[in-house]
Amino acid sequence: NAGVTQTPKFQVLKTGQSMTLQCAQDMNHEYMSWYRQDPGMGLRLIHYSVGAGITDQGEVPNGYNVSRSTTEDFPLRLLSAAPSQTSVYFCASSRDRLYEQYFGPGTRLTVT
Amino acid sequence: KNEVEQSPQNLTAQEGEFITINCSYSVGISALHWLQQHPGGGIVSLFMLSSGKKKHGRLIATINIQEKHSSLHITASHPRDSAVYICAVRSVRGTSGSRLTFGEGTQLTVNP
Numbered sequence: 001n002a003g004v005t006q007t008p009k010f011q012v013l014k015t016g017q018s019m020t021l022q023c024a025q026d027m028n029h030e031y032m033s034w035y036r037q038d039p040g041m042g043l044r045l046i047h048y049s050v051g052a053g054i055t056d057q058g059e060v061p062n063g064y065n066v067s068r069s070t071t072e073d074f075p076l077r078l079l080s081a082a083p084s085q086t087s088v089y090f091c092a093s094s095r096d097r098l099y100e101q102y103f104g105p106g107t108r109l110t111v112t
Numbered sequence: 113k114n115e116v117e118q119s120p121q122n123l124t125a126q127e128g129e130f131i132t133i134n135c136s137y138s139v140g141i142s143a144l145h146w147l148q149q150h151p152g153g154g155i156v157s158l159f160m161l162s163s164g165k166k167k168h169g170r171l172i173a174t175i176n177i178q179e180k181h182s183s184l185h186i187t188a189s190h191p192r193d194s195a196v197y198i199c200a201v202r203s204v205r206g207t208s209g210s211r212l213t214f215g216e217g218t219q220l221t222v223n224p
Contacts, residue, residue, distance in 0.1 A: 042216050
């Protein structure tokens with residue numbers, strides 16, 4: 001099993017550009033989530049999904065969209081990138097929200 | 113005040129020392145997680161617990177639900193234990209029960 005994969009590993013965007021961060025898991029997990037990690041702050045939840053077709057907002061959803069058309073994939077879209085979105089983004093999955101989470105390797109995003 | 117507080121923020125130890133990292137939280141929880149973030153950025157789940165104590169190799173995690181406190185212990189520490197250790201709690205409050213709240217992490221450095 002590949003576990004949780006994320007692409008790209010690194011990305012530089014200009015303000016106003018849009019892009020999609022990809023996340024996929026091959027463990028048939030229902031629960032998937034996106035976090036951002038910033039210096040001096042803990043990981044913060046952006047959006048999560050409890051199954052295909054079901055998504056909900058987390059703590060810091062503004063400026064991001066998600067969809068969950070399949071169990072395997074949970075892409076995160078930045079609609080119009082802003083410097084405040086410079087961060088490291090982690091995708092995670094688990095069998096259910098009550099089970100341990102498996103994290104992807106992260107995407108380091110810089111917005112100039 | 114953050115819902116999850118970790119102490120210390122930074123910890124330097126000599127190889128072989130016994131290490132304790134503390135986590136205090138202010139909300140009712142259904143589970144507490146301990147995570148390890150490697151210097152390369154990857155995050156792995158170490159423990160998920162809702163009561164008592166768990167042990168895996170040289171790592172021991174304990175939780176006291178009444179005192180809203182958990183500790184992570186590392187026995188016979190080794191330089192390869194150098195990492196950031198993160199505490200996260202899953203709240204029992206309404207829809208917040210679907211999300212984890214993370215501490216800022218404890219940076220551990222073990223010198224040979």
